[in-house]
Amino acid sequence: MVHTHDGIDWAKRVAVMRRTDAIEAEVNGWVARRLVDSLPAGATVVDVGSGTGGMAVALAAALAARGGGRVVLVDAVPELQAVAVEQVRAVDKVEVVAVRADAAEPRLAEFVPAADLVWASRIVHHLPDQLAGLAGLARLLRPGGQLALSEGGLHTHCLPWDLGIGEPGLQDRLVAARNAWFADMRAAIDGAVRLPIGWNRALTDVGLRDVTAFSYLVDLPAPATEQVRESVADWLAWLAAVGADRLPESDRDILERLLTRDGPDWVAARDDVFVLNASTVHLGHAA
Secondary structure, eight states, X not given: OXXXXXXXXXXXXXXXXHHHHHHTHHHHHHHHHHHXXXXXXXXXXXXXXXXXXXXXXXXXXXXXXXXXXXXXXXXXXXXXXXXXXXXXXXXXXXXXXXXXXXXTOTTHHHHSOOEEEEEEESOGGGSSBHHHHHXXXXXXXXXXXXXXXXXXXXXEEXXXXXXXXXXXXXXXXXXXXXXXXXXXXXXXXXXXXOOOSOHHXXXXXXXXXXXEEEEEEEEEOXXXXXXXXXXXXXXXXXXXXXXXXXXXXXXXXXXXXXXXXXXXXXXXXXXXXXXXXXXXXXXXXXX
């Protein structure tokens, strides 16, 4: 397993992440166009924590529509980066650069070309010192460049309140268990430092100006496609993996039933599951 600060084996999550990329492709395209439209011609976009490349592909397509540019993929996990590189290289008119690096590396700016836009989605909260990590991302920007930080929003909702098996409200208990896991995960990171301020203040504190934000929805209502329903199973399996030991035995039994493929209660066979969540993008500009 490649070392990551959070102890998660991300290489095992490639298939899950690719499904998420697929079901979020449309909204990713909208976000990418919004971010890229104000960039200069031939811009350099750096995706830090690029994962399997879902947003990187959207950013590349937005650049290509404006004549081209360069996309730099920064990730510490080779299995993820290989998938992302393959996806982005399929987009015409865009140069692809891969940088294998930890987002917390203090010398990251020495390895990465100066950026007109840095995109970092749900990566900073996995770093030991989140403010130091943000400062490192800010150093990647050329003068006037923009950091787009996707952190926060609203938790994913996928299940009816009453599933007809077990006690109603399973999803709420799962989210609470996930929150407890997250707090423990943060506390267990070597050298972890708390960030007791909002992301807007954090961006300002690392020297960025004109800090703003916008939020967007992923809204895939029931009845959903098979791909979306499989993604719901992925989501449920992840919450079960990180939170099951914080749930009563009765809920653990229900999770096992819901996650038994081809069983009578297999969650992805239901026509009433869905995906609804909100993400917030915080924007700051280099002087």
